[in-house]
Amino acid sequence: MGYRRAEASQLGGKRLSRREMLRRTAMTGALAGAVPLLAACDQPEDTGAASGGSSGATAAGGLFPDTPEYNFVFINHVTTNPFFVPTQYGIEDAEALLGTTHQWTGSEAADVQEMVDSLNTAISGGADGIAVAVVDPQAFNDPMQEAIDGGIPVVSYNADGEGLGTNPRLAYIGQDLFGSGVEMGNRIVELVGEGPVVLFIATPGQLNIQPRIDGAVQAIKDSGANIEFEQITTGAELPEELSKIESYYNGNKDVKGMFAVDAGSTQGVAQTMEKFGLAEQGVKAGGYDLLPMTLELIDAGHMDFTIDQQPYLQGFYPVFQMFLYKLSGGLSGPAETNTGLLFVTKENVAGYLENASRFEGDSEEQKIIEPAS
Amino acid sequence: MAKPAVSGGVTSTDNVRQQPGIGAHLTEILLQRREASIFFVAVALAVYFQSSNSAFLSQGNVRTLSEFTAATAIISAGLVMLLICGEIDLSVGQTFGFAPIVMYIADQTLILPVAIVIGLVAAAIVGLVNGLVTVYLRVPSFIATLGMLFLLGGLNVTLTDGFPKPTPEDSFVTNALGAADWTGIGWCIVIIFLMHILLNYTPWGLHTFATGGNIVGASEAGVKVARIKIGNFMLCAMLGGFAGLLEAFRISSIDPLAGGPNTMFLAVAAAVIGGTALAGGVGTILGAFLGTAVISILTNGFTLQGVSAYTFNIILGIAILVAMSLNVYIGRLRRSGAT
Numbered sequence: 001m002g003y004r005r006a007e008a009s010q011l012g013g014k015r016l017s018r019r020e021m022l023r024r025t026a027m028t029g030a031l032a033g034a035v036p037l038l039a040a041c042d043q044p045e046d047t048g049a050a051s052g053g054s055s056g057a058t059a060a061g062g063l064f065p066d067t068p069e070y071n072f073v074f075i076n077h078v079t080t081n082p083f084f085v086p087t088q089y090g091i092e093d094a095e096a097l098l099g100t101t102h103q104w105t106g107s108e109a110a111d112v113q114e115m116v117d118s119l120n121t122a123i124s125g126g127a128d129g130i131a132v133a134v135v136d137p138q139a140f141n142d143p144m145q146e147a148i149d150g151g152i153p154v155v156s157y158n159a160d161g162e163g164l165g166t167n168p169r170l171a172y173i174g175q176d177l178f179g180s181g182v183e184m185g186n187r188i189v190e191l192v193g194e195g196p197v198v199l200f201i202a203t204p205g206q207l208n209i210q211p212r213i214d215g216a217v218q219a220i221k222d223s224g225a226n227i228e229f230e231q232i233t234t235g236a237e238l239p240e241e242l243s244k245i246e247s248y249y250n251g252n253k254d255v256k257g258m259f260a261v262d263a264g265s266t267q268g269v270a271q272t273m274e275k276f277g278l279a280e281q282g283v284k285a286g287g288y289d290l291l292p293m294t295l296e297l298i299d300a301g302h303m304d305f306t307i308d309q310q311p312y313l314q315g316f317y318p319v320f321q322m323f324l325y326k327l328s329g330g331l332s333g334p335a336e337t338n339t340g341l342l343f344v345t346k347e348n349v350a351g352y353l354e355n356a357s358r359f360e361g362d363s364e365e366q367k368i369i370e371p372a373s
Numbered sequence: 374m375a376k377p378a379v380s381g382g383v384t385s386t387d388n389v390r391q392q393p394g395i396g397a398h399l400t401e402i403l404l405q406r407r408e409a410s411i412f413f414v415a416v417a418l419a420v421y422f423q424s425s426n427s428a429f430l431s432q433g434n435v436r437t438l439s440e441f442t443a444a445t446a447i448i449s450a451g452l453v454m455l456l457i458c459g460e461i462d463l464s465v466g467q468t469f470g471f472a473p474i475v476m477y478i479a480d481q482t483l484i485l486p487v488a489i490v491i492g493l494v495a496a497a498i499v500g501l502v503n504g505l506v507t508v509y510l511r512v513p514s515f516i517a518t519l520g521m522l523f524l525l526g527g528l529n530v531t532l533t534d535g536f537p538k539p540t541p542e543d544s545f546v547t548n549a550l551g552a553a554d555w556t557g558i559g560w561c562i563v564i565i566f567l568m569h570i571l572l573n574y575t576p577w578g579l580h581t582f583a584t585g586g587n588i589v590g591a592s593e594a595g596v597k598v599a600r601i602k603i604g605n606f607m608l609c610a611m612l613g614g615f616a617g618l619l620e621a622f623r624i625s626s627i628d629p630l631a632g633g634p635n636t637m638f639l640a641v642a643a644a645v646i647g648g649t650a651l652a653g654g655v656g657t658i659l660g661a662f663l664g665t666a667v668i669s670i671l672t673n674g675f676t677l678q679g680v681s682a683y684t685f686n687i688i689l690g691i692a693i694l695v696a697m698s699l700n701v702y703i704g705r706l707r708r709s710g711a712t
Binding site for chain 1: 426428431433434436437440441444533534535536537539540620623624625626628629630631633635636672673676677679680681682683685686
């Protein structure tokens with residue numbers, strides 16, 4: 001009754017000549033032929049494939065001996081997010097110094113399964129070192145342990161699960177997320193003093209932002225200040241975040257401070273502050289990360305601060321740490337590295353606005369940057 | 374493959390029929406069996422990746438490859454049943470995330486096997502609702518299941534407070550359901566086999582083809598088309614939920630953002646690459662499995678080669694387009710051979 005069977009049986013009724021068959025089936029080989037070409041397109045001159053790890057010795061700078069061209073795999077949760085552009089510049093700059101290569105892979109949309117698959121592939125592909133953004137408290141533990149047992153150094157960067165001791169990484173290179181939240185909380189107490197305050201978070205539970213809001217809440221509570229706070233979820237996309245924040249303000253006009261713990265919500269807070277002219281009314285605001293709009297609105301006086309977690313260093317240092325681990329046979333290398341907590345305010349924002357750089361990801365040009373006057 | 378079918382100069386089709394050589398035989402299989410062309414593509418890709426990186430067929434990587442394949446192939450098998458009916462379930466990626474979450478909540482008060490059954494029942498209810506809305510309210514399944522996609526996406530985040538949950542302690546049950554190595558692909562093979570039997574050797578399968586091929590005719594011939602469609606919606610959702618459980622146990626985390634549209638689109642792509650028609654009436658379970666294998670080999674192979682994220686989707690996209698064009702081309706040969 002199905003078409004499928006009817007079709008197949010009809011075909012049996014007629015055979016094709018040999019020439020016809022060869023001509024028609026030749027196409028089938030084309031895919032296999034096309035694949036190597038496609039793959040070749042991807043290889044920039046200066047970076048090899050994962051498999052090419054031990055192909056040629058390259059000289060690292062300085063007095064280091066010739067080393068194989070180590071290949072370090074970075075597993076990321078949002079591979080195409082602009083936040084990580086400086087991280088990738090950091091990786092490239094470090095590997096230019098050390099003669100290593102890298103692969104930037106993982107998931108575009110924080111799909112943990114996809115990330116675990118990439119991690120497993122890196123292990124079976126014989127990566128020389130693996131850096132993982134540990135955005136799930138459990139999922140990465142087994143494969144990370146497997147890699148370490150197999151002699152592959154594994155570090156975490158940008159996100160570290162539930163923190164020190166909860167996953168098997170050798171070291172974490174990134175912001176002390178909870179600590180930065182505490183600093184933010186202290187700043188909120190200092191700026192606002194007392195009254196209702198709102199904290200915005202894009203996606204609660206995501207382990208690269210949740211600890212910040214926890215830290216801020218902790219600091220506000222510990223201060224004993226008379227601040228009532230609310231935590232509001234804004235969502236993962238910029239337009240959605242902005243409209244959530246605006247509608248929150250429209251419903252809560254007595255708010256004394258609006259703060260956010262992720263890049264998108266921070267920009268949303270800044271734009272809402274500008275739209276309603278809230279800075280002039282004494283409302284305080286602040287957040288995280290360096291989206292261009294956020295920086296401009298800080299410069300224009302609409303927002304009090306944003307926190308720079310130095311994403312460039314989150315690529316640069318892992319490469320060095322994994323290289324030293326390989327070079328020293330595990331005797332040196334992985335060390336906890338706090339990539340910092342830099343408050344960007346009206347006083348120092350000029351340096352960010354005047355200079356497009358690899359460190360902020362808005363320029364790929366290699367140059368020496370003069371401090372802003 | 375290159376071996377001449379018959380001695381030179383003989384072009385009569387009758388002669389070919391009398392003395393088929395290996396080449397002609399293979400070609401014949403390639404053209405007759407819907408799955409054969411995609412199988413050939415899968416083998417060619419595997420040969421290519423193995424020749425360019427010897428780690429490709431190492432035990433560790435074959436395990437990874439099987440993990441890539443298992444869940445998507447199971448979902449894809451469910452989607453094939455629906456696609457043959459001329460329907461689609463866009464929410465199956467969210468059901469994939471939903472079942473483990475329901476299981477987690479049930480596991481707080483009940484024993485694990487019961488919790489797992491409740492997770493699967495929840496998935497079946499999702500399928501039932503999709504089916505009822507499509508069949509009786511006559512909302513096109515594209516829209517009905519799109520609504521379900523958002524609904525479940527929101528529920529998944531709400532029920533978990535947006536925070537990933539740990540899977541239950543390792544036990545025989547969790548190990549059997551994905552936590553132990555190779556169990557995922559084991560389940561996948563069993564399910565593909567059973568679904569293949571269901572589709573090709575039972576009245577249910579026959580009626581499924583009939584419903585998608587000619588719904589009026591089928592209905593007049595006494596096929597209960599509403600029941601077939603609703604049943605297949607439930608089957609698809611349960612397979613999606615089961616795949617979600619396997620994956621959750623495998624990575625020992627129940628992620629509120631697991632699955633989603635990406636998982637669903639991969640499964641649809643796998644079904645279509647394997648020779649199932651989006652328009653209904655035509656489809657194969659084995660083809661869906663092979664389609665998934667092709668996508669998995671491409672994904673895993675390119676990752677293994679060190680292709681970085683920016684270029685990855687460009688290459689994967691082109692590869693899927695090329696693979697699909699070839700498949701459609703061979704499909705056309707199949708049809709023209711029949712005229």
